[in-house]
């Protein structure tokens with residue numbers, strides 16, 4: 001959200017009024033911080049021994065309405081560090097935030113609202129509380145979060161609010177929430193029998209059923225089919241490694257307590273891999289490489305393991321065992337441009353299959369370094385800046401709807417992140433292409449250039465679907481389970497209306513299966529109506545009804561998406577399916 005946008009100021013100002021309301025009812029509460037969010041705002045608070053409950057939310061809401069009608073001004077003032085530390089002497093959180101800001105050299109400003117309240121804050125805010133839309137906000141949720149997202153720090157209570165510029169905006173948001181609930185991938189995944197969880201296995205560790213596995217394979221096969229033409233080769237690596245690999249790559253430091261550790265018979269320490277890149281570098285370095293061998297492109301559907309916090313886990317959207325359709329291209333600096341263009345082409349082909357690679361749905365962020373914090377990046381030899389220019393040049397050439405985002409680059413290089421909007425207008429970052437100058441150096445990866453010199457290749461990290469689990473959760477919700485024909489685990493259900501027609505049903509089933517379509521036939525003793533209902537609940541795109549009155553050699557084909565009934569020969573059905581596949 002743009003800091004200078006009206007909605008940012010509105011949401012941020014609401015969070016200050018929420019703090020006032022909280023402190024009125026709980027004078028001993030320690031307020032910590034209150035940023036705007038994508039749909040509203042929250043304030044994080046340490047309530048000490050007091051307990052805040054659902055019913056308090058109504059009181060906060062009432063109080064905020066009163067504050068709005070009092071038309072209080074938001075006034076910016078500067079304070080010294082000493083003044084703030086004195087004021088916050090009983091609030092260790094604000095004291096720490098004051099120290100942090102002072103250390104970063106940020107100006108210490110406050111916003112005053114009314115007689116008795118101010119908040120350490122760099123703004124911006126609305127000018128007066130009456131500028132806030134009194135009828136398009138609500139205080140609606142309590143949850144917990146660690147101070148500075150650090151498990152070792154105290155757990156704070158967050159009071160959440162929702163706010164939009166207009167009443168209509170809030171109503172549309174509520175409609176969207178209702179629709180999102182209907183499309184919840186956890187519900188649909190269960191109904192369509194795609195995946196399950198087991199207490200014995202553990203949370204965040206999804207188990208994919210035959211149907212779910214089929215879908216996963218259809219997605220990855222699609223990517224493989226496309227990328228094969230661009231010279232990508234598949235590799236396979238183990239799921240664990242000696243800790244040494246990550247010490248060398250720098251991930252040991254970066255991932256820290258997110259790593260799952262494994263112990264074996266030896267006293268060597270092993271870990272589950274949190275990413276595939278370091279392993280892939282070792283395949284590169286196994287042989288001497290010449291510029292003639294490059295680009296070398298390794299890909300695999302690699303499962304990585306990250307010890308995400310319990311509270312962060314969500315269905316298959318946030319899991320601890322993540323399958324990445326991961327790829328690494330090792331190339332010369334001169335090859336970067338063409339290499340990235342080809343990756344974009346793969347992304348384009350893949351998402352076109354989901355009708356998502358268009359003006360309506362696609363946005364791209366070009367994540368570059370923060371000029372104010374050069375120490376965060378490997379900028380020394382000028383390659384980083386050059387890489388940023390290359391990525392931008394490609395973004396322009398490929399006509400990508402991109403936005404430059406300062407400070408979002410990885411420490412090793414800039415990247416292009418691809419965001420796609422789902423049917424509810426929610427944007428998901430799925431595909432990515434990242435330039436990396438750091439890892440080849442860390443691992444002493446070399447190639448002999450045409451001038452006989454040994455040089456470090458550039459490493460390009462890329463994922464097309466991203467995390468397969470998350471990609472599936474997005475697609476389940478995007479299609480509300482009504483997948484396109486080619487992606488359906490079951491494409492057609494054959495339903496004989498009476499037992500004496502089972503033989504005829506078996507014949508058409510066999511015919512379609514032999515032609516590689518996924519067919520399920522229902523020979524149960526259930527009533528015909530029930531069989532049709534069950535197929536519809538499974539969101540199967542076609543059913544073939546085998547009835548008494550069908551003309552000789554013909555079948556009735558019905559569709560999930562239309563009322564149309566067609567009476568066709570097996571060959572005609574096949575022709576129709578082949579067109580849609």
Ligand SMILES: [Zn+2]
Nearest residue numbers: 119120121123
């Ligand atoms: Zn503020």
Ligand SMILES: [Zn+2]
Nearest residue numbers: 276277328461
């Ligand atoms: Zn990588």
